[in-house]
Structure formats: C-alpha cells, structure tokens
Amino acid sequence: MSAGVAARPPPEGDPPQARIVPPPEFLSWPGPRAVLAALPGARAVGGCVRDALAGLPVRDVDVAAPLPPEAIAERLRAAGLKVFETGLAHGTVTAVLARQPVEVTSLRRDVATDGRHATVEWTTDWRADAARRDFTINAMSLSAEGDLWDYFGGREDLARGVVRFVGDPATRLAEDYLRALRFFRFHARYGRGAPDPAAVAAIRAAVPGLARLSAERVWMEIKRLLEAPDPCDALALMAATGVLAAVLPEAVEGGRAARLPALRRLVAAGLPPDPVLRLAVLVGEGPPRRIGVLAARLRMSGEERDRLARLLAEGEAPPEPGLDDDEARRLLALRGADAVDALWLAEARDGRDRAADRARAAATPVPVFPLTGADVLALGVPEGPRIGALIRAVRDRWLAGGCTADRATCLAWLRELAGAAAV
Secondary structure: OEOOOOOOOOOOOOOOOEEOOOOOHHHHOHHHHHHHHHOOOOEEEOHHHHHHHHOOOOOOEEEEEOOOHHHHHHHHHHOOOEEEEEEHHHOEEEEEEOOEEEEEEEOEEEEEEOEOOEEEEEOOOHHHHHHOOOEHHHOOEEOOOOEEEOOOOHHHHHHHOOOOEOOOHHHHHHHEOHHHHHHHHHHHHHOOOOOOHHHHHHHHHOHHHHHHOOHHHHHHHHHHHHOOOOOHHHHHHHHHHOHHHHHOHHHOEOOEOOOHHHHHHHHHOOOOOOHHHHHHHHHOOOOHHHHHHHHHHOOOOHHHHHHHHHHHOOOOOOOOOOOOHHHHHHHHHHHHHHHHHHHHHHHHHHOOOOHHHHHHHHHOOOOOOOOOHHHHHOOOOOOOHHHHHHHHHHHHHHHHOOOOOOHHHHHHHHHHHHHHHHO
C-alpha cells in the first residue's frame, strides 16, 4: 500500500452530473458538515447518498477525500473534531462531533486483489475510486452543496430498482466474492422486478469462490438480508443460483429452499425482521447437534446460538389454534420471551392462522412460578434430587391450572407432596 499523493481539487473535466435541490438533510448534520468543511474537495459517498436519493432514512454518513489518511486526520483535528484511527492502514479514520461519527477514507485504487482483500494505493481520481466499488447505486458521491457525481448511472438504476455491478460483474466478483452475497441483500432492499441478468450469470459462475469467505462475514450478510422488509425473492434467487446451498445448506432440500413458501406466507402476515427467527423458519426443527453444527459453522454469537436452539428445540408443541387465557399463560410460562416466536414457528409448520393467538400471548404478562428450591429446604427436606422433583411436581400442577395459583396455594401443595413423600 502506498501513500504520499498531494491533495488537489477534483480534476478539470469532472463536473457533477446534477445538483440535488434541496440538499439532503444529512449534509446539515453537525458531524458531516464539519468534516466536509475541513477537507477540501471531500464528498459524502456510498449508502448515505443512495438512501437519500431513494427517500430512505440515512443512519450513517461516510465521506471520501482526495487526501492521504495522515493529512485527513491532521486537518480534522485542526478543525476541532475528535479523530480515531480506526483503519489507518486502509485509509480510514473516524471523526466525531456532537456524538455523530463519520468515517472518512482516502480515495483509493486497487493495485491487487485476491478474492477478498485488496492492496490499494491512494489517489486523487474520483472516478477511479468509484470504479472499485461494488454496485452503481453505491458509487455515487455528493458535495456539501448537493452536487452529485454519478459516473456509472447509479441514480437511474436506483429509480428503476436495478442492482447492477460497476463495470464487468465477473471482475467485481473475482476482486471480492462477498459481493455475491451483498448483491442479494441490496436486491432485497432496492430491487424491483427481474434482476440484472449479467449479475445473475456472473454470480452463478462465482459460487465456488464463496468458499473463501470467512464465516463471520457470511453470517453478517445473511443477517442483513433477513432483516430486509421482504427477503423472499432474494432468497429464491439465491437458491436458483446455487448460492443458498453454498452458504446455508440447511435451508435447501432437493436444490430448492423447501421452507421458503412458509417464510413468504409469514412475512406477508407480519413476521418481524428478526434474523434469528427468520433463520429458524428457513431451516426448520432438528436435533440439537444439527442446530449446533449450523451455529458453529456460521460463527454465531453465543446468544444467537442459544436462541436458535430454543426456537428449534424438538419439545412441547404449542396448543391448537384458539388459545384461551389459561393456555396463553401456560405457553408463556413454558417459553417465556420466545412464546410469540413459538407461535410463528407453529404457523410455519402447519400453515394454520395463529394471529389471534400471537396477539393474546403478546398482551398477556409472563407468569412467574412463585416457589424456589429454598422453599423446599425450609420444610426440612435435605439437599438432593428430591428438591428438584418436588418443585417440578408443584410446577406441573401450577401449569395445569393455568398458572393462576398464588404462592400460598403452591406452598400448600408443596407441604402436601413433601409430607406424602416422607410417609
């Protein structure tokens, strides 16, 4: 990686393609405004430009500048911003003002790529920097005044709902195979109608290269896809290209995503954009070992792994549709925070509408069993397996009664059982 290029404004002959009137709101936020003012010729880039043009909320702002990273950091500090060297070796620093972080990256061009990582050098050529980005909708840049540079037709593609690679799709994929998964995520959020045929053909040919990706990055992209309002068409396309079988074989049977119709039906019914819950619908129940293998292969966090295991555990099935109050309390006592999710999964399995049951469960307070092992010890029962057996017996009676018995009633049952057991 090399550096040391001198700063200069955009080259002559590089006029903006349009001026956005009025400028997007994010350009007036304190952090981005201060960063753009401190760096001559800097522009907002990437997702903030794309989402502003799409009329979507902008959450994060990235900026690029025709300066080497050391000069960027120096100028930002001189302007009074806090600067964190979060990726200096890759040309990136993070500037913070008014609790608004802004990632700032030097313009770059690729010198060499290996399918996942690139060796880069700094440049002052905006078009060269845009040419190394993945999709046309992500390759636009915007000045502080609202001037738009769009070298590859990203604004038109965004309006048409087409996710298209910058330049040759096969070349872009060979540079970084993660772009294949990113294509489906962006297609789910921004695509409308038929996908770009050149992109689909190149992705199908690039499937073997997906084996080079780290599990963490694969799971990150799957999660982001599953968080889309409706990921189903993108998942169907992943299955058709062979990508789904390569990265999530548990969701594929006979070359197709067997449970995708159930996911599609549930998304239409309001299934929340919860990636672990949607993953559970896609892969279906299975033995704990199968679920453990899936979680380990994707390098899921411990919390994600445990939740997936709870959701897919082969245990007590939810009751028949049409929960009454007692059944709702029983389900909540058994499944806790996962009770509503269990009803979604039951509907995925049997296709029976459980909307009323989900509403009832969501509106019902989670009942708490009022006894603990200490209550058994207080009766003089010595420590040992008998304590757990007595607690389970009382809890079973409490569950059978709809979880309405109070502490006094449960203590009476416990004394009765403990006395009978002592005889």
